[in-house]
Amino acid sequence: MAAAAIKLGAEGKRAPELQKGVDRILGRRKFDWRKVEIDGVAGLETFRAAHFALWLIGASEDQLRRVRREHRITDHAFKLLTGEIERSVAMKRRDEQRRPEVRRLRAEHKKRGTLAGVQIRSTAPGETHWGGSRDVMEQFVEPFMLHRGLPLGSHKRTPAYNAAIGGSPVSDHLTTHTTTDARDFPTFSGEDDARALAAAIGWKSWSPNSYATFEFTVDGHRFRIQILWGSGIGHGDHVHVGISILS
Ligand SMILES: [Zn+2]
Numbered sequence: 001m002a003a004a005a006i007k008l009g010a011e012g013k014r015a016p017e018l019q020k021g022v023d024r025i026l027g028r029r030k031f032d033w034r035k036v037e038i039d040g041v042a043g044l045e046t047f048r049a050a051h052f053a054l055w056l057i058g059a060s061e062d063q064l065r066r067v068r069r070e071h072r073i074t075d076h077a078f079k080l081l082t083g084e085i086e087r088s089v090a091m092k093r094r095d096e097q098r099r100p101e102v103r104r105l106r107a108e109h110k111k112r113g114t115l116a117g118v119q120i121r122s123t124a125p126g127e128t129h130w131g132g133s134r135d136v137m138e139q140f141v142e143p144f145m146l147h148r149g150l151p152l153g154s155h156k157r158t159p160a161y162n163a164a165i166g167g168s169p170v171s172d173h174l175t176t177h178t179t180t181d182a183r184d185f186p187t188f189s190g191e192d193d194a195r196a197l198a199a200a201i202g203w204k205s206w207s208p209n210s211y212a213t214f215e216f217t218v219d220g221h222r223f224r225i226q227i228l229w230g231s232g233i234g235h236g237d238h239v240h241v242g243i244s245i246l247s
Pocket of ligand 1: 241
């Protein structure tokens with residue numbers, strides 16, 4: 001008799017086996033960045049990764065729907081993911097058919113977190129694009145820092161909120177600065193990250209404890225960036241990144 005399906009939140013012996021199987025597939029297919037932690041709990045992250053791994057190996061729409069909508073990994077799907085059973089001819093065919101999409105996903109990931117891949121979608125001031133600065137932040141700076149393991153911190157703030165938390169009255173975080181985007185990345189050891197980000201933009205002379213700015217061009221637009229780190233300037237617990245469009 002087949003074992004019961006794995007449900008969302010399941011623990012026990014099969015959960016880590018599932019996670020290992022999923023990670024093995026993702027590694028083999030060169031999607032290492034989508035791997036899950038082997039923590040023995042089949043939570044949402046694990047289900048998302050399992051869904052993607054099943055899609056990669058050619059699972060049918062029915063199989064995928066069970067994982068995505070019913071939050072159920074059947075015993076059959078489990079065995080496919082752990083390699084206990086062979087794939088059907090139909091699965092291998094779907095795998096083949098999905099290859100162009102797989103290549104597109106990999107290429108897209110490569111561009112993420114690199115300046116060359118940034119597209120300025122709009123230079124409209126205010127909420128959403130902040131003059132185009134948001135596009136640089138969202139497509140380059142944030143993925144770059146997330147890749148290095150930093151979390152996302154404070155973003156734009158209204159003047160009232162900024163004053164309440166003691167933010168600088170000329171802060172890039174202020175919503176009244178409509179062509180500027182700002183983001184903090186909380187950390188107690190941010191110097192290497194700040195320097196790496198500066199280097200990725202071509203700012204070789206960046207140094208900690210300095211309010212210096214740097215200008216760069218991306219997708220035909222000119223921007224100014226400020227990367228603050230250092231306890232000497234009150235930035236010993238987060239890297240601050242401010243970006244403004246110039247033209
Ligand atoms: Zn800040």
